[in-house]
Amino acid sequence: MSQRVLVSQLQAREDGPVSVSGWVETVRDQKKVQFVILHDETGAVQLVNPATRELPEDADAGAHAALALTDTISNLATGTFLTVHGELKHDERVKLGGVEIKIHTLDIAAAALPETPIAADSSLDKRMDWRFLDLRQRRNNLVFRVQTTLEHAMRTFWVERDYIEIHSPKLMATPSESNAELFSLDYFEDKTAYLAQSPQFFKQMAQSAGFGKVFEIAPAFRADPSFTSRHATEFTSIDAEISWIESHEDVARMQEELLQTAFQAVKDKHGDEIQALFGLEVVVPSIPFPRIPLAEAREIVAARGYDIPRTDGDLDPEGERQISAHVEETYGHQFVFITDYHPEIRAFYHMRDADTGLTKSYDLLYKGVEITTGAQREHRVDVLIEQAKEKGLDPEHLDFYLDFFRYGAPPHGGFGMGLARLLMLLLGQDSIREVTFLFRGPTRLAP
CATH class of the missing domain: 2.40.50.140 (Nucleic acid-binding proteins)
Structure with missing residues (x-):
């Protein structure tokens, strides 16, 4: 044969x-x-x-x-x-x-059974029940070939620039960011372990270890009972951290170059097929991406006739859509960095500007949806301790993390980005369920 x-x-x-x-x-x-x-x-x-x-x-x-x-x-x-x-x-x-x-x-x-359990018009939940059959569709097959190209392009970008790939633990003795949204499980000797919300602390540890530049593409877990189209309890997080930066701008520049490279790879390899099956063109973003301070973004959104109901000063989902529409209309760009967040709505480890008191951080929006939070980190241990206290955190519970900075640490920063959100928006889908191999949410643990 x-x-x-x-x-x-x-x-x-x-x-x-x-x-x-x-x-x-x-x-x-x-x-x-x-x-x-x-x-x-x-x-x-x-x-x-x-x-x-x-x-x-x-x-x-x-x-x-x-x-x-x-x-x-x-x-x-x-x-x-x-x-x-x-x-x-x-x-x-x-x-x-x-x-x-x-x-x-x-x-x-x-041989297959004669009656299939799903059809082209089956509901999303029904298709998720029979995901292995749903994935036989040519469109769904393309999603994961695009994902492969996207990840490979990002890894190549980093490896060619001498980044080190790390694999941080997903079982932790203490929370990685806060006590909220944590999955806990029984561990040995009556101990409690937690599933990592992000590799944040360990990315920073790598900076204190002298690694210089690191990246990781790996699972993360959030015990968040959200039922939106863009949340999951287990997701793939794309993370990077770099040393010897002057501000969050160094991180933003690296990320926009990364995305431009990755999108070009997707367009080159899959652009025609994406056009045929999804009816959209892959737009490779020009750099630099537009940057808008949060306070200015809120003014622009208000001028467009939308009153943001949140009281903490951040944008809500409709506010994100409005500012992104403004950027599309004004700059012809699908991405925008929103910068200069107030410390109250940022993590304790975000560095603050000495003059304004605002954090050296950003959110990256793509097609009206937040896909990234990035920042320069605070590397001075005394400042870290005070900022943790301000957030109601007990420094004793953060001792293992604070130790990373007690023996010297370079100025550094990085970002975390959700892979499924990026794919969802790139392919014009309504839910991350469509672009996740096997989705996990508050009511879904199978298949």
Whole structure:
């Protein structure tokens, strides 16, 4: 038997014997001819078989085999995995890729049940129940190829600039940021462990260790009972931290260069397919991204006729959409850095400007949604202790973290960014559930 060939490789092959493997998408069982659309991980191809419906009295073994093949194809259920050996033929009249395969033999690897539990119009929750079937769609397959390209491009960006990739622990003895939104679990010797909300403390530890520049792409956990389209209890966080910065501007510049590089990689590799399947163009952002201080952003939003109801001074989701619309209209840009946040709405470890008292931090909005928080960190241990106290935190509970700064630390900063949110917005989807391999939320732990 010939070696398996991927569907994406068929156009480049000459006519002749070929073997393909995949799953059945549709069967058109006509009187004189049968058509099967077979999918694999790279695309779809049309299979064809001249139907044999009855046998003459003097039928030979070949005729019996043809009848058996026709019966087998007639009974194929959607989703059946099989291997086909046949004859490849180029024919520009074939709409699906300009090639088809005439079936010689067909080997079923695993037959599917005749009734599928989901359909094209099934609800999102129903599709999540049967995610492995939902992921067979070409659009959903593309999501994760885009994700692969996006992550690879970011890793390449960092590695080529001598960043060190770290893998921080996800089991912690103390909270990573606050006592809220924590998952706890029993540990050995009657201890309690916590699932890490972020690698924040350990990214900073790497700075005190003299690593200079680090990154991590890994799971993070938030016990947040939110049911919005952009929240999850387990998600993939993209993090970076760099030493010897002068302000958060150094972090912002690195991030905008990172995103420009990653988006260009996605556009180059998948742009045409994204246009075909999602109906949108991948816009590679120009740099620098616009920057707007938070106070100015609130004034702009108010001038657009929206009164932000939050009392802490931050933007709410509609405020984020409004300021992003302003940036799109004014600068023709899909990204905007909102800067200069008040300490009350920032973490205790964000450095504060000596003149304004505002934090040296930013949020990055993309298409009206926050995808990142970045900042210069406070590296002076005495200042850290005081800022922690202001937030109602007990410095004794942060001793392991504060130790990172008691033996010297460089000025540093970094950011954390949600992978699913970035993908959701890049592909114009309404929910991170659509772009998460297996979503976890307050009411979903399976499959």
